[in-house]
Amino acid sequence: xxxxxxxxxxxxxxxxxxxxxxxxxxxxxxxxxxxxxxxxxxxxxxxxxxxxxxxxxxxxxxxxxxxxxxxxxxxxxxxxxxxxxxxxxxxxxxxxxxxxxxxxxxxxxxxxxxxxxxxxxxxxxxxxxxxxxxxxxxxxxxxxxxxxxxxxxxxxxxxxxxxxxxxx
Numbered sequence: 805x806x807x808x809x810x811x812x813x814x815x816x817x818x819x820x821x822x823x824x825x826x827x828x829x830x831x832x833x834x835x836x837x838x839x840x841x842x843x844x845x846x847x848x849x850x851x852x853x854x855x856x857x858x859x860x861x862x863x864x865x866x867x868x869x870x871x872x873x874x875x876x877x878x879x880x881x882x883x884x885x886x887x888x889x890x891x892x893x894x895x896x897x898x899x900x901x902x903x904x905x906x907x908x909x910x911x912x913x914x915x916x917x918x919x920x921x922x923x924x925x926x927x928x929x930x931x932x933x934x935x936x937x938x939x940x941x942x943x944x945x946x947x948x949x950x951x952x953x954x955x956x957x958x959x960x961x962x963x964x965x966x967x968x969x970x971x972x
Contacts, residue, residue, distance in 0.1 A: 822852030
């Protein structure tokens, strides 16, 4: 799919509670799109497979890690992924294989399932397919996870950029 002036390319990043990993990916991917001048051609959102944190801010350690790296995650509010997200997204990016399994179970059509990808699958330097959950760890783990997300999001954006860049 390519983005048009009317409909931007829509990406949703999915983790467990939508307060750590997926908000990081949403913010980082959005920054890459904005920095390239393609921000209007990309819609970046995030969601969780669970509903435990719906309406809450991102974890304070997530916000702090983002701030240390020059990003703003303060406006995020957690939400749960729904079946409607398949219809309103061009790409559904899971942060680990457990999220991928859940999303594939929720997919109602082959088209929905075809939209699902693992974030780290885009990063050729990644040594795993799972972005670890930093929730039960200290601030250092949040920084490490952010680094993994930045690397994979950069690779994902490079792959998508030719399809979303307007034709000359």
